[in-house]
Amino acid sequence: MKAKKQSLVEVVIERIKKSIIDNNLKPNDKFLSEGELVEQLQVSRTVIREALISLQALGILKVKAGGGVFVADTKLYAITSILKHHYETYGVKIKELVEIRKIIELGALRLIIEKNIDVNLEAFYSINHSYYQSIINNNNTNQYDNDFHQLLIKTTQNETFYHFSEIINEYFLLAKMDLFQKEEDLMKSYDEHTQIIKAVAEKDLTKAQQTITQHFNPIFTFIKQMEEES
Amino acid sequence: MKAKKQSLVEVVIERIKKSIIDNNLKPNDKFLSEGELVEQLQVSRTVIREALISLQALGILKVKAGGGVFVADTKLYAITSILKHHYETYGVKIKELVEIRKIIELGALRLIIEKNIDVNLEAFYSINHSYYQSIINNNNTNQYDNDFHQLLIKTTQNETFYHFSEIINEYFLLAKMDLFQKEEDLMKSYDEHTQIIKAVAEKDLTKAQQTITQHFNPIFTFIKQMEEES
DNA sequence: GTTATAATATGGTCAGACCAATTTTAGTTA
């Protein structure tokens, strides 16, 4: 088999991770300083520093010059920088992202209705109203559109699902898609949001999913056009 | 405003990232050595090393002792280590993961059938056969079960979707769920796999999704039991 | 008690040295 000799830095990284977990350290807790780690783990400052830098990159620790080392409030946001580079290197197929988003939203609707979740309709209408106004003012519509979708995911009461959706959303934002430009398209989108809320309120899964599907159709059409043009 | 002074290491990291992108470097391409980077960027070896270590942690570069620095074949696998720590720190609700997996698979089936994808039925039957044998031999059933699910996702011809599903799968594996233990349950699971293949072959979305749903039901029941016990 | 200042602690960067693993080169042999 492959023993694959671990470097000292790797060993230290594992030890530190374990220490965080074993000591049940919470975000923003102060961690040991470089000097203390040198003393405790009996390795050079170089190794400690490289381990800390690594853990910082992974969003596990946060190092403040002059201040010390702290536990980062990791909510998987470190993943964003990875995605960003991945996107800038390989790009991403818009169509694939939209397909994923559709899957997520269809799934979210099903979860909400099947789990018989008590939906905060007010919040939905409130966001949708902001969306409406942003369309009229032609200002930041994407933001409010996005808020709606995120609220939908959050309503599923599945935190893990929400986290992953956020990550995918980051990817989405990187791609900076401006699929809907015309006001009439946006208005149609707004109407569909309203229909979706109603369907959810009535716990009508079929109707909700049909509306979402309809919501996505013009986007796919648009993408197909783009593909054909290029 | 927050100027937030960037450290030299951070600057170097950005420069290196940019260099990879601008030079259109591909995975496994040889990158500049530490010495060359010191020369080119005019900073100390310490800074270069810390930047390289960081980029390695993010799965962007791969440093081989004695060999040199290479572009990593990043397929988002670096995210795994972040998830691992996140899981070990915060844990994860099994129910949430299963809900996500169900969403993914329902979505995959829909994509396959709606996109009218030419399915490699042989591959499905082959994997399912291995699954069958593993059940009989009571050996590594989870592995083959997983293979089936991954093939399903791969068949959607959506690479991004596949990547994300793999990440979620990693999470799944961390949780080390042994939900099906008894041979009869496993056999039922095998039968359902077979039905799913057939439904896909016949492009019968309703049947496929019904079967998947049925496939997940006992798992949710099991989870509910576990929750009630604790 | 508050504020200003000095001292201290802590991380950031640099330089040089030596070790360990890998790759390259040169040499030898079949």
Added chain:
DNA sequence: TAACTAAAATTGGTCTGACCATATTATAAC
């Protein structure tokens, strides 16, 4: 010529000590 071997060079891994920059803490002045 081709394949193997050994030496040399390259490259990353770790250590030490020094000095700078920033943040926190202690001290002194008001």
